Amino acid sequence: MKKSKFFKWSDVIIFFIALILLSIVIVYYNAVLGVIAFIITVYLVFYESKLMQYKSNEFERYIENIDKQFDEITRRAIFSMPFPLVILNGDCKIKWYNTKFKEVVGTEETYINIEIENIFSEIKKDSIYSGVRYIEVKFNEKFYKFYINIFEKDSDNSDILLYAVDYTGEYKLNKELIDTSLVAVNINIDNYDEIYENTEDNVRPMVFAEVDRVINNFVQQYKGYSVKFEQEDYFVIISHENLEQIMENKFNILDQVRELEEGNKIPITLSIGVGTNQENILETFKVAKACTNIALGRGGDQTVVKIGDHYEYYGGKRQSTYKSSAVKARVIANGLVKILEQGGNIFIMGHKNPDMDSIGSCLGIMEAANIVGKNSYIVLDRVTPAIENIYNSVLKNYPDENIEEKFISPNKAIGLCEAESVVVVLDHHRRSHSECEELLDLSKNIVLIDHHRRGSEYIENAILTYLEPHASSTSELVTEVIFYMSEKVKIPKVIAEALLAGITVDTKNFILQTGVRTFEAASILKRQGADSVEVKQLFRDDEKTVKLKGDVVANSEIYKNRIAIGVLNEKIEESILIAAQAADEMLNMNGIEASFVLTLNGDKIHISGRSLGQISVQLILEKLGGGGHLTSAGTQLEESMDGAINQLKNAITDYLEEDENESNSNR
Known part of the structure; x- marks a missing residue:
């Protein structure tokens, strides 16, 4: 009952x-x-x-x-199901399978108690329990979707039923549609003006004719069609299938053009953008053009391919092409003057955990605002050890006694910022790296000035962008802009020293990433009263910092015979600064071409990378979600120290293998 x-x-x-x-x-x-x-x-x-x-x-x-x-x-x-079935235990070992499964595997031996991963490498235990509906498998030139059903007997025991659906026909049809789809490629000679100016008149036509020949041969090799619509721009259409071949060859046209010697005094470099899988060819070409701009923003001599929602990068392992012309700086200066004059209050911000270049360029733009008679604020969350000396020097030596009021917190900036305000972003171009992201939404007048190679994350809504990876530092760019804003400019001595300090720290005392314009900027600042001795004093450290740097260098590990990896386990406020300085110090060791120092930063692991130029620390740390410059880059990982070291080593290994394979393919 x-x-x-x-x-x-x-x-x-x-x-x-x-x-x-x-x-x-x-x-x-x-x-x-x-x-x-x-x-x-x-x-x-x-x-x-x-x-x-x-x-x-x-x-x-x-x-x-x-x-x-x-x-x-x-x-x-x-038993009569027309598709393969297999039952696994909780450890993903086979308990039973039907005849269709045996036909797919194609062997007479038994698979009872064998882990499913030993048969299909794609079906891993973690994948089965990850919550996905099915797992795609390629086996014997066929493609299957293994659908997952988990039956829990009790808290410690379960059975897993997998049944496979053969979608080989669907896969091949989809692949054929993708392979035959059109891909737009935009090829740009990114140093055209420099080549033109530095090549003798009698050989100049031959140089550019040879570039045309190489590009046309390259396009014909992959059955494409090309049109030259400007002196330095080419539009190319190819199939997606041929694009995959080009990607396998690492876009070796970059090397072919760079190696041309037809009387040109400097190497010719290309920036290539590739757009795929858009609604129509017009949209595809717009994506290709945008990718070309990203390649240029990353320093040129490389290719950027957009596939789906992510970007793939090829090349970019060499120093960016140095631009001797300052025409762009003059144009930017004129544009900046108009924006500052027409806007409201000016909010200036560098990146989180600011360094000398970040704070130096911020102080420089503050002077630019003074030149046009506008009120400005520097958004600063906290005074880090890296900028403490220059911050105190400015408070002590700046002519205006109210200088301290110029530095405001992010919260106060949010309260003051309006739509007509001008927000100047310096020494970074990633929204998430800004001292105050909210300002980028509050203001419609965003100005971006940076010298880092452009990454995938980018502040898109800037009305004026000055992104020059060839420059030594943002302080160099700001110095040029200030002195093109007006014929007679005079800035305070302490501001000149802050800008010179920014250039000094990013060039490693004028050793790396320097050009004629770098020294011209430094000479301008010297004429404004910057004292090299006092600048040197800004970099002095206390006894504890010096000892910690020494410990990191002394206990560093040499990886792959030419890369030094150090660890700073001290959880202190100055850890990021010490890590960066220790990475610089390790480059002084014989045979070391690149260095990385890992340190604790809150609940994350911060990695500072430095190199002498032969190895791109930017490309290595981009694999870990970071970015920066060819010779200076950084990232942060939510990982244990040991886990972060392993991830870093894997990224280094991948980079070196890619570099070696690319070198072998070009021989």
């Missing part, structure tokens, strides 16, 4: 209670009739209970019979 969900006493209990009450009433008036009524009521209760018990038992027998029939139907259905 208790087992039945369909026949219960509650269904008729009211009726029986009514009969009993009626019997009691009859007894009151007539004892004989009342006793008879009571006997009849008891009989009815007994009879109904027996009837309900019988029906309940009959129903349970019916359900059990249906269950047995269903089990038999299920077993027969499973």
Whole structure:
């Protein structure tokens, strides 16, 4: 009775209670009739209970019979299924499989108690329990989707049913559609002006004719069509299938053009953008053009391919082409003056954990605002050890006694910023790296000045962008802009020293990433009163910092014979600064071409990378979600120290293998 969900006493209990009450009433008036009524009521209760018990038992027998029939139907259905089935235990070892599964595997041996991963490498235990609906597998030139069903017996035991659907036809059709789809390629001679100016008149036509020949031969090799629509721009259409071949060859046209020697005094470099899988060829070409701009923003001499929502990069392992012309700086200066004059309050911000270049360029733009008579603020969350010396020097030596009021917190900046305000972003171009991201949404007047190679994350809504990877530092770019804003410019000595300090730290004392314009900027700052001795004093460290740097260098590991890896386990405020300085120090060791120092930064691991130019620390750390410059880059990982070291070593190994394979393919 208790087992039945369909026949219960509650269904008729009211009726029986009514009969009993009626019997009691009859007894009151007539004892004989009342006793008879009571006997009849008891009989009815007994009879109904027996009837309900019988029906309940009959129903349970019916359900059990249906269950047995269903089990038999299920077993027969499973054995006769037209697609492969396999049952695994909780450890992903095979317990049972059907005939179709055996036909797919194509062997007579048994697979009982064998891990499924030993047969299909794509089906891993972690993947099965990750919550995905199915796993795609390629086996014997066929493609399958293995759908996952997990049945938990109890908290410690479970069975896993996998059934495979052959989608080889669908896969091949989809691949054919992709292979035959059109891809737009934009090829740009990124140092055209420099080549033109530095090549003698009598050989100049031959140089550019040879570039045309190499590009046209390259396009014809991959069955494409090209059009030259400007002196330095080419538009190319090829199939996606041929693009894959070009990607396998690492876009070796970059090397072919760079190696041309037809009387040109400097190497010719290309920036290539590739757009794929857009709604139409016009949209595809727009994506290709945008990718070319990214390649130029990363320093040129490389290719950027957009596939889906991510970018792939080729080349970019050499120093960016140095631009001797300052025409762009003049144009930017004129544009900046107009924006500053027409906008409201000016908010200047560098990147989080600011360094000398970041704060130096911020102080420089503050002077630019003073030149046009506008009120400005420097957004600074905290004074880090890296900028403490220059910050204190500015507070002490700046002519305006109210200089401290120029430095405001991000929260205060958010309260003051309006749509008409001007936000100047310096020494970075990633939104997430900004001192105050919210300002980028509050203002419609965003100015971006940076010298780092452009990464995938980028501040897109800037109305004026000055991104020059060839420059030594953002302080160099800001110095040029300031002195093109007006014929007669005079800036305070302490500001000149801050800008010179920014250039000094990013060039490693004028050793790396320097050009004629770097020294011209430095000479301008010297004429403004910058004292090299006082600049040197800004980089002095206390005794503890010097000892910690020494410990990092002394305990560093030499990886792959030419890369030094150090660890700073001290969790202190100056850890990032010490890591960067220790990475610089390790480059002084014989045979070391690049260095990395890992340190604790809150609950993350910060990595500072430095190189002498032969190895791109930017490309290595981009594999770990970071970025920066060819010779200076950084990233942060949510990982243990040992895990971060392993990830770094894997990224280094991948980079060196890619570099070696690319070198071999070009021989």
